Amino acid sequence: MSDRDSTILVHLDSQRTTTLGELAEHMDLAKSTLSEALKGLEALGYITRTTRTTGDRRRGAVVLTAWGVDAVLASSVLDADRLRAALLRLTPRQRDEVARALGTLARACRGVAARVDR
DSSP states (O other): OOHHHHHHHHTOOSSSOEEHHHHHHHHTOOHHHHHHHHHHHHHTTSEEEEEOTTOOGGGEEEEEOHHHHHHHHHHOTTOHHHHHHHHHTSOHHHHHHHHHHHHHHHHHHHTSOOOOOO
């Protein structure tokens, strides 16, 4: 699976539908580019297309399938067990450096304004 496909999958949910437009805007991708990627992910069984309450196919939305959820979990570097194992491979000094860097990142994130609609 490509990095782009993995990124798309982590932005989807198995319970809540997401429209192509919402996803394209959030990821800053052209709808046509995203549509092609979604076709491939659907062929792999990672997503399923559905319609929102209007029933209008043009307002189609996507959700993760059980396979999609498994694919996200298998490829996530943020999996708690993986992080724990990676941290245990570091020296105490390296773990301190990681903790300081994460603190710096968290402070920087607090200073960033939420993205506004275009």
